[in-house]
Amino acid sequence: VEKYDLIVIGAGPGGYEAAIKASALGHSVLLIEKDRLGGTCANKGCIPTKSLLHCAKAYAAASSSQELGVEVDKAFFNLQKAMAWKEQAVESVGKGVELLLKNAGVQVLLDAAACLDAHHVQVAGRIIEADFLILATGSEPARPPIPGSDGPNVITSDEALVMELLPQSIAIIGGGVIGIELASFFSLIGVEVSVIEMLDEILPMCDRELAKLVRRGLDKVSFNLGCKVTQIDSEGVQFTDSKQKQRRVDSQLVLMSIGRSPVTKGLEALGLETARGYIAVDSHMRTRLGNVFAIGDVNGKSMLAHSASAMAEVAVSSIFGSEAMSFDPISVPWAVYSHIEAAGCGPTEDQMKSQMRKCLCASVPMRSNGRVLAELSKRAVGSAKMICDMDGTILGIHIVGPYASELIWGASVLISSRVNVKAIRSAVFSHPSVSEVILECARAIEC
Numbered sequence: 001v002e003k004y005d006l007i008v009i010g011a012g013p014g015g016y017e018a019a020i021k022a023s024a025l026g027h028s029v030l031l032i033e034k035d036r037l038g039g040t041c042a043n044k045g046c047i048p049t050k051s052l053l054h055c056a057k058a059y060a061a062a063s064s065s066q067e068l069g070v071e072v073d074k075a076f077f078n079l080q081k082a083m084a085w086k087e088q089a090v091e092s093v094g095k096g097v098e099l100l101l102k103n104a105g106v107q108v109l110l111d112a113a114a115c116l117d118a119h120h121v122q123v124a125g126r127i128i129e130a131d132f133l134i135l136a137t138g139s140e141p142a143r144p145p146i147p148g149s150d151g152p153n154v155i156t157s158d159e160a161l162v163m164e165l166l167p168q169s170i171a172i173i174g175g176g177v178i179g180i181e182l183a184s185f186f187s188l189i190g191v192e193v194s195v196i197e198m199l200d201e202i203l204p205m206c207d208r209e210l211a212k213l214v215r216r217g218l219d220k221v222s223f224n225l226g227c228k229v230t231q232i233d234s235e236g237v238q239f240t241d242s243k244q245k246q247r248r249v250d251s252q253l254v255l256m257s258i259g260r261s262p263v264t265k266g267l268e269a270l271g272l273e274t275a276r277g278y279i280a281v282d283s284h285m286r287t288r289l290g291n292v293f294a295i296g297d298v299n300g301k302s303m304l305a306h307s308a309s310a311m312a313e314v315a316v317s318s319i320f321g322s323e324a325m326s327f328d329p330i331s332v333p334w335a336v337y338s339h340i341e342a343a344g345c346g347p348t349e350d351q352m353k354s355q356m357r358k359c360l361c362a363s364v365p366m367r368s369n370g371r372v373l374a375e376l377s378k379r380a381v382g383s384a385k386m387i388c389d390m391d392g393t394i395l396g397i398h399i400v401g402p403y404a405s406e407l408i409w410g411a412s413v414l415i416s417s418r419v420n421v422k423a424i425r426s427a428v429f430s431h432p433s434v435s436e437v438i439l440e441c442a443r444a445i446e447c
């Protein structure tokens with residue numbers, strides 16, 4: 001029987017990182033992928049959404065550039081070209097992953113894997129043995145049992161990212177990250193967009209005040225908050241609003257973005273323990289079976305690409321390393337790349353309050369920032385918020401506004417290194433830069 005030290009199933013940001021890391025430590029590794037290298041992130045998630053959003057933002061900039069002195073006769077959004085642009089990005093990232101794996105000496109097999117037991121995997125008609133397994137099978141769009149959700153007018157992000165014709169109108173069920181990024185994309189290119197969200201605000205992981213700023217900034221989108229969808233038909237969506245009144249939104253297409261479900265097909269024989277369908281693991285990513293680990297979306301701990309990669313490092317160090325690492329989601333940053341960007345790291349002010357934890361908070365509007373005013377003037381939207389312990393240790397940073405997604409890495413370092421706000425105050429920031437909002441927040445914290 002063919003044998004490896006480690007078999008990794010799934011080549012998303014969790015699986016390929018795990019395979020490369022284990023191989024770099026000198027172990028024999030087989031990586032099995034049933035679809036395309038790079039997983040959801042490279043092919044149906046992070047990369048294609050950001051690529052298409054970039055196209056839509058460029059169109060919106062061209063359409064509204066008159067007052068900047070840039071006069072364009074009439075901008076036109078060509079969906080086919082935007083899709084081709086996106087496909088180039090997807091292919092480049094996929095090729096990059098392929099090269100990384102090749103350089104690391106990882107064996108790759110492109111086929112669906114099925115686990116026979118904790119040491120044997122069946123793939124492409126062969127049975128392969130391994131000392132350890134890492135399951136990195138990811139997630140797929142969830143389709144809740146709403147009547148009509150299997151209709152031909154209902155799509156998920158998977159189909160939205162490869163569509164050939166633009167609808168005139170789209171109803172988006174779910175105001176989480178995927179729903180909001182796609183609402184931004186479609187509304188920027190002139191599609192009539194309605195979002196229907198069950199909670200009373202969009203983006204549940206975001207600070208409430210800041211989520212409201214994002215929502216207001218998406219001014220062409222009509223939001224229906226506190227609304228529960230009861231039925232989808234060929235002309236749109238029916239829902240009950242917060243006052244229990246029956247309402248409907250008419251739309252040509254309906255996009256379901258109400259979450260993602262773990263992919264566990266082929267793993268059944270392992271008899272793993274699950275929680276809400278996600279594979280249960282400890283903080284070292286170890287399942288109930290001592291030699292089987294599960295990382296990334298499939299364990300549901302933090303459904304982000306960089307979390308999957310961080311979990312890969314934890315799993316590989318737990319298997320082959322001298323020290324056992326653990327995954328701590330608290331300093332994992334998140335970002336929303338809608339045309340009004342949002343990003344955050346650490347607890348929000350609302351979370352601190354609900355846990356009755358005392359904290360120091362300060363927020364600074366984007367309107368007070370030189371670079372934001374220079375570039376956006378009256379269109380400036382957003383705010384930054386800093387949350388500190390009573391002694392000034394930085395616990396959380398949350399930002400809505402331009403470049404938020406690029407600023408947030410620093411927050412992650414400040415939070416994980418337990419930096420005191422005083423260190424920020426004595427640092428020099430370049431001017432004019434959006435990053436100065438962090439300095440202004442630090443100055444406004446009273447300690």
Ligand SMILES: Cc1cc2nc3c(=O)[nH]c(=O)nc-3n(C[C@H](O)[C@H](O)[C@H](O)COP(=O)(O)OP(=O)(O)OC[C@H]3O[C@@H](n4cnc5c(N)ncnc54)[C@H](O)[C@@H]3O)c2cc1C
Binds near residue numbers: 112
């Ligand atoms: C529209 C969208 C936008 C997103 N944007 C962002 C973003 O901006 N930033 C961010 O951090 N995250 C984003 N995400 C989330 C991110 O894509 C996921 O968190 C990440 O891809 C999870 O990585 P993973 O390795 O756990 O699984 P995946 O990337 O899902 O990869 C799992 C792989 O396993 C393969 N597989 C499954 N079962 C088998 C089997 N039996 N045999 C062989 N192969 C198998 C699958 O084909 C897949 O390629 C987005 C997701 C979506 C859907």
